[in-house]
Amino acid sequence: MDIPQERKLVTEVPGPKSREWFARRDRAVPKGVGNIHPIVTARASGAIVEDVDGNRLIDFATGIAVLNVGHTAPEVVAAAQRQLELDTHTCFHVTANEPYIELAERLNALTPGDFEKRTMFANSGAEAVENAVKISRKATGRSAIVTFDHAFHGRTLLAMSLTAKVMPYKQGMGPFAPEIYRLPFAYPYRWPSGPERCSEEALAYATDEMHKHIGEENIAAVILEPIQGEGGFIVPAPGFVAGLADFCRQHGIMFIADEIQSGMGRAGRWFAIEDEGVVPDIVTSAKSLAGGLPLSAVTGRAEVMDAVHVGGLGGTYGGNPVAAAAALAVLDKIEREGLLERSRKVGETVAARFQEMKEEHELVGDVRGRGAMCAIELVKDRATKEPADAATGAIVKRCLENGLLVLSAGTYNNVLRLLPPITIEESLLAEGLDVLDEAIGAASG
Numbered sequence: 215m216d217i218p219q220e221r222k223l224v225t226e227v228p229g230p231k232s233r234e235w236f237a238r239r240d241r242a243v244p245k246g247v248g249n250i251h252p253i254v255t256a257r258a259s260g261a262i263v264e265d266v267d268g269n270r271l272i273d274f275a276t277g278i279a280v281l282n283v284g285h286t287a288p289e290v291v292a293a294a295q296r297q298l299e300l301d302t303h304t305c306f307h308v309t310a311n312e313p314y315i316e317l318a319e320r321l322n323a324l325t326p327g328d329f330e331k332r333t334m335f336a337n338s339g340a341e342a343v344e345n346a347v348k349i350s351r352k353a354t355g356r357s358a359i360v361t362f363d364h365a366f367h368g369r370t371l372l373a374m375s376l377t378a379k380v381m382p383y384k385q386g387m388g389p390f391a392p393e394i395y396r397l398p399f400a401y402p403y404r405w406p407s408g409p410e411r412c413s414e415e416a417l418a419y420a421t422d423e424m425h426k427h428i429g430e431e432n433i434a435a436v437i438l439e440p441i442q443g444e445g446g447f448i449v450p451a452p453g454f455v456a457g458l459a460d461f462c463r464q465h466g467i468m469f470i471a472d473e474i475q476s477g478m479g480r481a482g483r484w485f486a487i488e489d490e491g492v493v494p495d496i497v498t499s500a501k502s503l504a505g506g507l508p509l510s511a512v513t514g515r516a517e518v519m520d521a522v523h524v525g526g527l528g529g530t531y532g533g534n535p536v537a538a539a540a541a542l543a544v545l546d547k548i549e550r551e552g553l554l555e556r557s558r559k560v561g562e563t564v565a566a567r568f569q570e571m572k573e574e575h576e577l578v579g580d581v582r583g584r585g586a587m588c589a590i591e592l593v594k595d596r597a598t599k600e601p602a603d604a605a606t607g608a609i610v611k612r613c614l615e616n617g618l619l620v621l622s623a624g625t626y627n628n629v630l631r632l633l634p635p636i637t638i639e640e641s642l643l644a645e646g647l648d649v650l651d652e653a654i655g656a657a658s659g
């Protein structure tokens with residue numbers, strides 16, 4: 215199935231059929247399961263989503279960072295179809311399957327670190343995070359976990375407890391998991407004494423806090439997103455991540471890089487942590503790993519992963535063969551088509567346009583990113599940096615009406631983050647950026 219790679223509106227958005235489906239949705243599905251865009255997808259291909267009314271929208275959201283290689287990439291679909299006919303599920307614990315083992319070998323080789331590794335699979339990002347924590351605790355015999363401001367690690371009890379933002383993720387859902395300690399993240403744009411001092415001060419505070427109030431010998435793991443995703447595509451001040459990793463190494467603390475959003479080429483490398491010169495003990499992957507099929511992975515040092523006794527890890531569906539076969543096709547596609555390089559190229563195009571938008575629109579307070587993981591932070595006033603959350607919402611809505619799917623992010627709901635397929639054609643990328651530019655202009659007025 216191939217949809218022409220062009221934006222085309224045939225009704226208002228949302229159209230009548232989407233509205234009809236949403237009336238049914240409201241009676242059938244709880245409202246807690248939110249919908250960012252009130253349209254219903256009929257099919258999708260490459261960088262285009264076609265809704266049930268026949269509108270074709272440019273996709274800068276990719277199902278929240280899941281389609282780095284584009285929607286329904288033919289190689290990925292074919293690999294999944296092939297596996298679907300061979301074996302859809304026997305459960306890895308009952309009888310093993312080839313794609314699981316092969317994908318584990320591939321991730322062991324692709325993740326940073328020139329040492330023996332092991333990989334286990336689960337179904338969602340949250341589950342990968344849960345397992346990374348379980349493994350760290352078992353391997354160290356310690357219980358405390360350090361997490362950060364603006365962090366997002368998922369929605370299950372432990373992952374939600376690690377996540378920073380109360381609304382909407384945690385409100386009224388406590389009590390939360392114990393032994394979780396939150397420290398400030400080196401967020402250059404909002405660091406009180408300015409971006410130049412951010413890394414040094416954030417690091418000094420974090421290490422002091424771990425020493426004084428938690429105790430190094432009680433900490434099983436520090437978990438961090440090398441570039442924060444839901445928190446607003448925050449690229450930490452240079453040196454902060456490396457400093458934390460050093461501290462962890464000195465004190466036998468597991469350093470977990472949560473690459474669920476930033477990995478698989480999004481930030482211009484297989485894993486964003488590579489640009490920090492840091493080798494983590496454990497890496498979590500999910501989202502773009504299997505090109506739309508549910509799959510997550512925990513990859514780590516062999517001795518750490520093997521610290522868990524037989525039967526201590528796993529689950530019924532983890533590493534489903536269809537999802538694992540799709541993931542192998544995704545990795546092949548990234549390699550074959552040079553998509554890491556392409557991600558950096560997309561990033562350059564976007565960064566140049568963002569810079570222009572910053573010059574043109576007062577509303578744009580900060581532009582940032584790495585590779586194809588780029589964002590704009592919107593403020594009411596550049597001096598006070600008061601978040602322009604309402605304007606951000608209005609921009610997302612106007613983009614939808616004009617045929618562009620874009621997502622907001624950020625603790626203050628004032629960040630526009632771009633997650634186009636890395637494979638997107640230049641002309642379509644430029645057209646999407648035009649739509650965004652116009653919407654920011656309209657919100658500035």
Ligand SMILES: *Cc1c(COP(=O)(O)O)cnc(C)c1O
Pocket residue numbers: 337338339340341343366367368369439443444472473474475476500501
């Ligand atoms: C999305 C995300 C998760 C959670 O993944 P789910 O599949 O939604 O459970 C965890 N960590 C990061 C960094 C994420 O972006």
